[in-house]
Amino acid sequence: MTAFPLLDPALCFVILTTAVLAVAIRTVFAAVVSFIVFGLLMAIAWVRLGAVDVALTEAAIGAGLTGVLLLSTVARIAKHRADRGDDVPILEGPEPDPAPTDPLPGLATQSLAIVLSAAVAAALVAAVALLPVPAPGLVAEVGSRLSETGVESPVTAVLLAYRGYDTLLEIVVLLFALLGVWSLTADARWGGxxxxxxxxxxxxxxxxxxxxxxxxxxxVGVYLFWIGGYRPGGAFQAGTVLAAVWLLAVMAGLVPIPKVSGIRLRLALVIGPAVFLAIGLAGYPLHGAFLGYPPAIAKVLIILIEAGLTISIATILGLLVAGAPEERPS
Amino acid sequence: MTAALDAITVVFVLAGCFFFLAGNVGLLRFPDTLTRLHALTKADNLGLGLVVIGLMPRMDHPLSALKLLLVWALGMLAAATVGQLIARSVLRRGLPIWKGPQ
Known part of the structure; x- marks a missing residue:
């Protein structure tokens, strides 16, 4: 029970408002700002729901990193337009009207769209309304068997022990996202x-x-990584903080951003997935299953994986913001 | 004792909220970027500081209270730096600057 009974409804209202604004507003810059505000408000909502881990990640990645990526995209589009000689500044005015499009669909099509949308909305409402109370879950079981994993934070236990497979695939997806960004490089600039x-x-x-x-x-980054074993925190939050610090030093002109062909950079990128996979495979001889940790050394293995993941996540996130190579390799 | 601590919290957090409110009014009402920056950064420094002071007696452990102070220090550092950077960009781009009531 909260001392401010209106806090949660007001939070829901502003979250919905910023969400609608982010989609509906016509200035790209304002839409991005609405999205960042939406992310921060979502972080507060996660705190209200008692999910501090999710809140940290939402604030760091949902609002922070994604916001930076979107803002740099907006700046890039604006520069591209200025180079091309368009007179509509993206930061101030609405988008120029697109070329004349097809006429509006007929009445039958519109009615069908309305009916289908209403049906989907009704189905969603029904699905939520029909959820059993209390909701089924594995909370009690995770809690009772937490000691077997060696870590004290149930979130870390789920991420790295019970659902380690998901987390392994997640970090690989992140690596692929960086490869996707790098694949936009012009041939002559590759390696720069x-x-x-x-x-x-x-x-x-x-x-x-x-x-x-x-x-x-x-x-703070190392603290977030270490505290992940006991309390909210972990590789993702720590990696984001470290990436932000790295980018800050780069943007202040204090350290050069490394060439994408550098061997040390490549090692930092793959050390997380590599350690994870190696420990996962070692699970076969040690504990009879992929990603099986022997209880005696489970905590050490999880901390090792988290350490590798922190390095890789920090490097990947920093390079995602840095973008594709643009300087020719000398 | 508890009542006194509660009173401290209420007074300081309310005072902090007042400065945040004043900062937001300034953001909406002031005529140019530099004056709006002035309003915002003052709200960050004073408002956040007062809220932090108000919340410090609520912490279970003195270290947690120190963490709150660190949050305030980092907030001030960020506000001061961002204020400088935005003001510089205003001057560099030659954006309009308010010269007092005409």
Missing amino acids: QPGLRHLARPDGVMAYLGRLLPPIGLL
Whole structure:
């Protein structure tokens, strides 16, 4: 029970409003800002639901990283338009009207669309309304067997022990996403530095922040990784913080962004999935199953996997923001 | 004792909320980017600081209260830096600057 009975309804209302704005608003920049606000409000909603792990991830990845990716996309589109000589600035005006499209579909088609949409909405409402109370789940079972995994955080146990397979595939998907970005590179530029521009003046406030924050950020990142074994935290949140610190130092012009052909960079990218796979395969001889951890050393193995994942996630997320290589390899 | 701590929390959090509200009014009503920045960064520094002070007696452990202080320090650092960067970009692009009531 909350002291402010209107807090949750108000939160739901602004979440829905920002969600509608993000889709419906006509200025791309405003839509992206609405989406970022939506992500932050969702993080608060997850806290209200008691899911602090999800809230951390939502704030870091849903609002933070995705927001940065979308904002840099907007800036890139604006630059592209300016180069082409379009006079509609993307940051200020609505989108130019597209070329004349086909006439509106007929009355029958429109009616059918309305009926189908209403049917889907009704089915969703029915599905939610018919959920059994209390909802079925494995909460009690996870809680009673938590000690076998060696970790004390049930979320970490689910992510790396009970559903380790999902997490392994997730990190591989993330790696593929980076390969997708890299595949947009022009042939001549392959192997060069990603096109993250740094315009910071060497004596400016950005360079100052780039010196001041990384030690604190590194500490917070390592803390989030280590605390994942007991309390909310873990590889994804830690990786995001480390990636942000890295990007900050790059944007402040303090460290060069590495070439995508660098061997150390490639190793950092694959160490997480590689450690995960190696420990997973070792599960066959050690415990008789893929990703089976012997209870005696389960905690050590999970921490090892998390450490590898933290390095890889930080590198992948940073390079996702940095984008495809744009400088020719020298 | 508990009542006194409760009173501290209520007073400081309310004062913090007032500065956030004032900052938002300034963001909506002030005439140009620099004055709006002024309103926003003051709200961040003072509003967040007062809320943090108000919440510190609620923490179970002194270390948690220190973490709250760290949040405030980082918030101030971020607000000051972003304020500088946005103001610089306003000057560089030659965006309109308010010169007082005409």
